[in-house]
Amino acid sequence: MATLTLNNVKKSFGKTDVIHGVSIDVEDGEFIVIVGPSGCGKSTLLRMVAGLETISDGEVQIGGRRVNEEEPMARDIAMVFQNYALYPHMSVFDNMAYGLKIAKVDKAEIAERVAQAAKLLQLEPYLNRKPRELSGGQRQRVAMGRAIVRKPAVFLFDEPLSNLDAKLRVQMRLEIRALQRELGVTALYVTHDQVEAMTMADRMIVMNGGVADQIGKPLEVYANPATEFVAGFIGSPPTNFIDGALLGRNGTTRMGVRPEHMRVSDSGKLKARVTYCEALGAETLVHLACADGTLVTVRQDAAAAFPEEGAEVSLDWDISHEMNFDLSGQRV
Amino acid sequence: MSEHTGMVEKRGAGLWLTHLGLIIGVAFIFFPIWLAFVASTVTNAEIIRPPMPLWPGDQFVENYTRALTAGINAPVALMMWNSLVMAMGIALGKIAISLLSAFAIVYFKFPGRQLFFWLIFLTLMLPVEVRIVPTYEVIANFGMLNSYQGLILPLIASATATFLFRQFFMTVPDELAEAARVDGAGPMRFFFDILLPMSRTNIAALFVILFIYGWNQYLWPLLITTDPDMNTIVMGIKQMFPSGDDFAHWPTIMATSILAMVPPVIVVVGMQKLFIRGLVESEK
Numbered sequence: 340m341a342t343l344t345l346n347n348v349k350k351s352f353g354k355t356d357v358i359h360g361v362s363i364d365v366e367d368g369e370f371i372v373i374v375g376p377s378g379c380g381k382s383t384l385l386r387m388v389a390g391l392e393t394i395s396d397g398e399v400q401i402g403g404r405r406v407n408e409e410e411p412m413a414r415d416i417a418m419v420f421q422n423y424a425l426y427p428h429m430s431v432f433d434n435m436a437y438g439l440k441i442a443k444v445d446k447a448e449i450a451e452r453v454a455q456a457a458k459l460l461q462l463e464p465y466l467n468r469k470p471r472e473l474s475g476g477q478r479q480r481v482a483m484g485r486a487i488v489r490k491p492a493v494f495l496f497d498e499p500l501s502n503l504d505a506k507l508r509v510q511m512r513l514e515i516r517a518l519q520r521e522l523g524v525t526a527l528y529v530t531h532d533q534v535e536a537m538t539m540a541d542r543m544i545v546m547n548g549g550v551a552d553q554i555g556k557p558l559e560v561y562a563n564p565a566t567e568f569v570a571g572f573i574g575s576p577p578t579n580f581i582d583g584a585l586l587g588r589n590g591t592t593r594m595g596v597r598p599e600h601m602r603v604s605d606s607g608k609l610k611a612r613v614t615y616c617e618a619l620g621a622e623t624l625v626h627l628a629c630a631d632g633t634l635v636t637v638r639q640d641a642a643a644a645f646p647e648e649g650a651e652v653s654l655d656w657d658i659s660h661e662m663n664f665d666l667s668g669q670r671v
Numbered sequence: 672m673s674e675h676t677g678m679v680e681k682r683g684a685g686l687w688l689t690h691l692g693l694i695i696g697v698a699f700i701f702f703p704i705w706l707a708f709v710a711s712t713v714t715n716a717e718i719i720r721p722p723m724p725l726w727p728g729d730q731f732v733e734n735y736t737r738a739l740t741a742g743i744n745a746p747v748a749l750m751m752w753n754s755l756v757m758a759m760g761i762a763l764g765k766i767a768i769s770l771l772s773a774f775a776i777v778y779f780k781f782p783g784r785q786l787f788f789w790l791i792f793l794t795l796m797l798p799v800e801v802r803i804v805p806t807y808e809v810i811a812n813f814g815m816l817n818s819y820q821g822l823i824l825p826l827i828a829s830a831t832a833t834f835l836f837r838q839f840f841m842t843v844p845d846e847l848a849e850a851a852r853v854d855g856a857g858p859m860r861f862f863f864d865i866l867l868p869m870s871r872t873n874i875a876a877l878f879v880i881l882f883i884y885g886w887n888q889y890l891w892p893l894l895i896t897t898d899p900d901m902n903t904i905v906m907g908i909k910q911m912f913p914s915g916d917d918f919a920h921w922p923t924i925m926a927t928s929i930l931a932m933v934p935p936v937i938v939v940v941g942m943q944k945l946f947i948r949g950l951v952e953s954e955k
Contacts, residue, residue, distance in 0.1 A: 391849050412855030424846035428868040437864070438854035485854075 341402030341415070341492035342367050343388070343525055348397035350383055350549075357383055360397065361551045363544060368523045370516065374536035375546030376572070382497055384546070385529045389418050389495050401492055412441075417486035418495040422502060423478045425470040425485075431457075432466040435484045449488075456484040459518070476507045483515070487522065494519065494526040500535065512539060533573050537561065545569045567668035570595045576624060578662070579635045581609065592671065593664050598624070598638035600660035603646055607655030611635060613646045627654070704932070711735070711925035718921045730922060738926040743911040745899040747927050753822075753896075754886055754903040755934065760823035761885030762878050769829050770870065773836035774862055778848065788837070795830040799891055807894055817898045826891065832877055839873050840866065879942045883935045904931045 343365040350358040358380045365371050373381040386392040388399055390411035399406055406414045417438075425434050432453055439449045457463045460480040470478055479499060486494055499515070500508045516539050519526050530536055536543045537557045545553045545560060545568075553565040564570035570578040576598050584590040586608065603613075603625055611627035614634075623645050625637040635654065639645065646652050663671050706725075710718050713728030739748045775781075776788050799806065806825045815821030843866070851861040892903040902910060908927050913919040 389849075389853065391852065410855075411849075411853045416853070418850070418853045420846045420850060422844060422846055424844065424850035426847065426850075426865055428865075437851075437856075441855040441860065485850075 341525060342400075343371075343493055343527065344398075344400040344403075345384075345388070346398040346400070348384070348387060348399060349395050350380070350387060350392065351395045357549050358387075358395075359549045361544070361546075362397075363551070363554055365525055365527070368525055370519055370526045370528065370539060370541045372528045372530060372536040372540035372543040373546060374530055374533055374543055374572075377531060379546040380549040381529045381531075381544075381546045385495055385497055385527060388493070388527060389416055390414050412438075415492040416495055417489045417491035417493075418497065419479075419482045419486050419499045421498040423470075423482040423499075425478060425481055427470055430467050430469060431462060431473070431481050431484075434470065434481055435488050438485065438489050452488045452490075453484070456487045459487065459521075460484050475503050476511060479503060479511055483518070487518075492525065494524050494528075496526065496528040496530075498530055499528075500530070501532070508535075515539070533575065537573070545572060547572070564595075564662065565670050567593065567595065567664040567670075570662055570664070574598075576636045576638065579633075580664075581629070581633055581635070582631070585609070585629060585631055585633065591666050593666075595662040595664065596656045596660055598636045601635070601637045601654055601656045602639065603627075603637055603652050604655045605653060607653035609654045611652060611654055613648050613650045613652060615648060616645050618645070627652070704929075707925045707928050711738075711922055711929050713922060715918075715920055715922055734922040734926045735930075738923045738930065742907075742927070743920065743923060745902055745907065747904065747907070747930055749900060750902050750904040750907040750927075751930060751934070753819075753901060754905065754931075756819050757822045757888065757892070757903055758882050758885035758934075760819065761826050761888075762881035764823060764827040765829040765832050765881050766874055766877055768827060769832035769836055770867070770874075772833050773840055774866065776833075777837055777840040778858065791830050791833050793830075794828065799826060803890070803894065810895060816895050817901045821895050822888075822892055822901075822903070826885070826888065829881070832881070835873060835877065836870065839870060843869065875942055875945050879938055882938050886931075886935055 345361050345363050345365075347360045347362050348358060349356070349360050361384060363371070373384060375381045383392055387394050390406070390409060390413075394407050401414055401416070411418075426437065429437065435453045435456060436449045439452065444452075453466070454463075457466055460483060462477065462480055462484060465473060465477060465481075470481065473481065479502075482499065496515070500511055503511060512535055515528075528535075528539060536545075540557050542554060542556055543560060544551050547566070547568045553560055553569045555563075560569060561573055564573065564578075567580065571580065574597060578595040578597050579601060580593050580595050582590065583592040583594060586594060588594075609629060611629045613625060614628050615626045617624040617626070618641065621641055623639050623641050623643070625639060625645055627635045627637065629635060637654065665671050706723070709724055709727050711734055712731040713724050714730055717724055717728060740746050742750070772791065776784060776791075810816065810821045810825060813821075815824070847865060848861060851865055856864060887905055888903065889905050889909075892901075893906045893909070896902055896906070899910070904927065908924060908931065911919070911924045911927065
C-alpha cells in the first residue's frame, strides 16, 4: 500500500508526443480511473507506471520513491491485462504462484497466499485447471488472483473487463471495486467505458489526445466538466451542444446542456423538430433536430407525455444548467 | 481413410474399390522393403540363385547377429550408435540453436536485427552439398575428421527451424512477455518457463523431421569418416558393397538396410502420438 505520484509525465515515440505531461497525486488506497477514447494515451500512461514503457520526461513515484529507472518487478506493482495474459501451459495455481516462485518466496507461504486469494475470488475448485478450461469471468479472476498474491503497493488494470459480456462486466465491476476496498490497495484502472469510470472511481482522469483534460471526483466531473470534450465524453446520452449563433448569442461560443436538464415545452429558447422517441421504460429519450441540423437529445421521465414524431416543439432549460465553451473547447 | 464421416458416405462397391486402390498402393511401396527383409533371412546362395525367394528363410537370427556384431567393415551395432549420436546431435543441436536465435530475433531489439535474420535466411540457399569443399577444409583444419563433432557441427545450423520458431514466437501475445516481466522473470527465465513449454508441439514436430534428416545424411559422413569405426549406417551400407572381385554378402547388407530403417520408424511412430497430443492441447 502506497501513494502514487505522477509529476509532469511525458511520453514521445521519436518526434511524436503521445503524452503531453500528466500530473496527479494518488492517495494511499485510492481508486483512480483513467478514461478516454482509444488512442488518447491512457494505456501508455498506465504502462509507464508499470515500467513496460520508458518515461520520456517527468517522474513517477511509488510510495514517495522515484521508480523511473526500475524494472516492473522492483516497482512493487501488479498488473491485470486486457486479455488476461495467463500462461496457457500452467495450472491456475502455478499462474498465481509464478511471481512468488521467482521472488523465491517460501513454498508453504506461496501455497497459503494462493489459497487465500483463491478463496477470496472463489477459484478454489479450479486451482488445478488450465486457463483454457475456464470461462472468461474465471480467467479474469485468475488474472486478479495473480495480482493479489503479490501483495503489491499499486494495482494496475488495463481495460480488464472489455473482453467480457455486458452482464458479467457489471458483476465484475462491482467485484473488483469491492476487492480493492477490502484490500485497501491503491489502484490505477484504465478503461474506455465512461460508465465503468463513473461507477468505480474515487477520482478519474479524463484523457484526450495525450492531455489530462480533467482530474476529479466522478460526480464533480459530470456536473462541472472543464472542457467541451469532457462534457461530451462523460455522460450517456452525451451533452447537447448548441452553437451560440443559433441562440442569437456570441458565435464564437458553444453552449452545452445535459439531456436530463432539457425539456420539451410549448414555449422555450429553441425551436426543434422531433425525429424519434425511444421509450426505455424508466425514461424516454426524445431525439430532435434544430433548424441548422444540430441534433439534440432530451431525457425525460417515462411518465411524462412525449411528443409525436415530426412535431415542431420548443426546447427549454434553466440558465443555471448551461455550460459554455470557447472555440478551443475550454470552459468559459 | 474410408472411415471419414463426411457429407458424402461411401458404401458398397465404392468402399471396396477405395480399399483395393489403397492396398495396391501400399503393396507397391512395400514390396521392395519386403524383398529386402526376405533377403536378410536367407543364405547368400539362395539370393544369388534365381528365382529370388519371396518368403522369409530360416537365417534371420544368424544374419542379424552377424550384421550387428561383425558386419563387413565394422559391426552394424557400432554404426547404428554413430548414426544415433549424429542424428540426435543434429536434431537437438538444431532445435537448441534455432530456438535461441529465434528468441533473440523476436524479443530483443538490437542493431542489425533484420540484417541478421536475412543472413540466417540466406543460408537456406547454401545446403551442405554447395559448401562441401570449404566446410571439409575447415573441419579438416580443426582436426575433426573421424569425430562426432565433425559429423554434427557443420550440419547443426538451421535456417528453416529458426524461421519456424520465429513465426511461432510472433504469434505469442506480447502481453505474455509483459506479464512475465511484471512477475519478475528475466529474459532467460521467460524463455525457459514460458516460451519453451509453449513451443513443445513445434519442437516435437521439428525433432521428427530433423532426426530423420540427420539419420539419412550420406554425403557428409562419407567424406569425413575414413575410419570404419566412425561410419554411420546409411553410408555404411554403401561401404559394404563389394569392390573389384570381392563377393558381396547380401544377407548381411540387407539386414543392415532393414536395421537402418528401424530407428526413424520408431521416432515417427513414437513422436506422432506426442505430436498429435500437443496439437490438441495447445488450443488456446
